[in-house]
Amino acid sequence: MKELVSIRMRASKEVAHNKIKSAQDNNIHISGAEGLYKxxxxxxxxxxxxxxxxxxxxxxPDRIVITIENIAEKPLYIRALPVTTLRIKSIFDAEIAVKKLLLFHGISLEAISTAFEILRKENMRGASLISFSNSKRLEYDKQRGIRVSRLGISKEAKRKLSQQLSKFNINNDTVKEALILASKVASSGKIIAEVCISDDPDYTTGYVASSKLGYLRIPNIKKKNSRSGGRVFFVKESENIEKIISYLEKTPVIINKISHCRGTLNLNEIIGIIDK
Known part of the structure; x- marks a missing residue:
C-alpha cells in the first residue's frame, strides 16, 4: 500500500469581542476540512x-492553516453507514424526532437535555462526550472537546457514494464528509449514538448517527443564519474513555465500502427499520 498523509485545513477570522475569555475566543471558524490521501x-x-x-x-478568513502529517500506522478499512433523510418540516418536529431517536437508543432524558444545551451554544470547538445515563461530560478538555481525525474514503468508494447520493440530490462535500466522520465514530463500537448540528449559518440540516440507525439527516434542525451548533457523542461511563478518544483522534480509518441510501422516510418508517 502507498504511503498516506493526513491533510487538515482550518480557516478562521479574528473578530472584536467585548467579553473575550481567551485568545481563541476572539476567532470565529470559517471553514475546515480534512482527509487521508496518497x-x-x-x-x-x-x-x-x-x-x-x-x-x-x-x-x-484572515488565517488559513494547512497541516500535512505522514501516517505510518496501517489504516483500518470500514463500510460507510447507510444514509437516510428524515421527512420533517419544522424545527419543533425535528427536535422531537431527535429526542425520540435518542430515547430509542436508551439515552436518558437528562443526557438528551444536556446535549441540546451544548448544541444550542456557539463556538464549541470539538465534540462533547456525554454519559448516556446521567449527562456527565467525560471529555478531558471541555473547551477543546474531541477532534475526530485521520479519516478518509477510497477513490472507488467515493465514486460509488457520489452515484448513490446523486439519486437523492444530496451529493455534496458537506454530506460526504459528515458521513465519513459519523462512520468512523460508529466503527469504534463504543459510541451509542451521535447527534450533530452544523454551526454553519447557511446549513440547517443536522444528523443523528449510530451503528443501529445509520447516518440519518435531519432537515430544519435550526433557524437559518444561526451560528449555534456542535457535536455530541453518548457513551457508557464505564467504558475506557482514554481508549475511545485515542481511537477517534488518532487511529487512521478509511471507508472502502458503501452502504445503500434509503432515500427520505418518516420517523415511524425509520424506527421500523432499525427495530427489526
Missing part, C-alpha cells in the same frame, strides 16, 4: 482546500 494527491487537495476556505459563505 502522496501524489497533496497538491490537488491543498489547492481544493484553500479554494474552499477563500470562497465560503461565512466570509473571507
Amino acid at each position: 502522496l501524489e494527491d497533496i497538491n490537488k487537495v491543498v489547492k481544493d482546500y484553500i479554494e474552499r476556505a477563500l470562497n465560503h459563505s461565512r466570509g473571507k
